[in-house]
Amino acid sequence: MSRIPPHKIGLYGLLAVAAFIALFPLLWMVSGSLQSLTELLSNRSFLPADPQWHNYVTAWVQGDLGVYLRNSVLYTGCAVAGILLVSSLAGYGLARLDFAGKGVFTFVILAVMIIPAPAMFLAQYKLLISLNLTNNPVGYVLILITSGVPMSTLIMRGFFAGQPRALEEAAALDGAGPLRVFWNVILPLARPGLAAVAVIQGLGAWNEYLMALVLFEDNSLMPIQRGLTAFTSAETPQQQILLAATTISIVPVVIFYLMAQRHIVKGIGAGAIK
Template identity: 75%
Template sequence: MVTSLAGTQKNGAAEAPPGNPLHDRSPEPPRRRRIRPERVGLYGLLVAAALTALFPLLWMLSGSLQTQDELLSGDHFLPNVPHWQNYVTAWTDGDLGTYLSNSVFYTLTAVLGILVVSSMAGYVLARVEFWGKGFITFVILAVMIIPAPAMFLAQYRLLLDLQLTNSRLGYILILITSGIPMATLIMRSFFVSQPRELEESAALDGASPLRIFASIILPLARPGLAAVAVIQGLHAWNEYLMALVLFDDNGLMPIQRGLTSFNSAETPQQQVLLAATVISVVPVIVFYLLAQRNIVNGLGAGALK
């Protein structure tokens, strides 16, 4: 008897009667976030800026699928019939396969060298205290102020003395040395914003400085490394002036040399030039889309201090 009453009381406490309002209450639907009136103008401005930035890309893609008469007439933004032959002509007549492979090799090698040097240099400037540290940082800033064309003569003279003119190695070294100053400052800012506790704990466990840098610091610095890789990758991919000065062999030229093949006053081929430009920017866009989250995180973390 006592057991049944206890069970009844227990069940009654656990389950509310059907008429109980608590039992019949359904979950509230999620509330929609209201857009405040003062943000409408901001959102409209951002949308307008995005469309302004995307319009040249859309026009380039549309023009690459038009015939020369359609492109020069300017009557239609979209082609009547997509003319895919422009891409075939750009790839075969412009020898874009050779130029594109050269640019991929130069960019990947240069970015790898910049990441190795700038990560170590940035870590030393952020963590190690030594005499002349402020002066070295000032020199790096001063080098960044000098325009790249102003250093061409000195760089070419140095490569000439080293017998590295008209060579892939000489061009890659120029790309690496040109990107190290900015990349070093970005990595230094990123390392300064990171706490020291993990490094101190690893040092107490007996890890060497090289082990701490390779096993702890570099994995944490992945967003910063991605930001540097994209920034310096774009610089290396778009570089053309030094290649024009350094190379005598067209087989060593980057992709920008292939674009100039269709820029002729005698035989204008603007539609083929646009197709070649689309081909040249596709690798950059794909790489940026894959690394954009790390870019934002890296630049944001580096801007904290």
């Protein structure tokens, strides 16, 4: 078993404190989800005296979380797939192709990122009306994709710019066309960037609710956040059920993050310094 070097004990201690501060809200949420309402409001103990596992059953049934969770998984999966496809192609073009207006195009991408998402709701909603895509999952997924493409394109551009051109030249000499070079040579090398983009945009798509509230009229099309609002009534407070529902809602995100975590730091760092 390796020992911690004495000169790094302070650093590791600081990191441990930071990790605890970051994890404490999650631990409090899980603990509160297993308490009764009386115990939760009394705030007598951090740990539940008698774990109320039925809170999760109540949250699942009363909040209709099965439908909303399915919707969020579908919307997020389709949005992330679309963002990865568009941003990887656009990022590769910006990194490798020389064309007129390249600098202007990059500037426009940066300018779009500055505009707050709610400021574009009216234009997006009017466009979806003209396309007859209101109250339609396709329209909602398209909004998620267009919202995530600008930043993702810049991240992927940084990754592709860092790849040596010799790899592409060698593949071209072997007879590979541009698309085959991109798909079989360059894209596999950009997996950390793809993972970083997938996590960043996946979290954004999973947590989006305001546009869904504007776009959807059918309650059965709403994402998981709609199920959480079922327990926020002032007349019948159910904070413990809300905490249980929230815990359920973050499970898919945590699983996805754990699967991609080894690529995230490398992906964000490499894309940011280009």
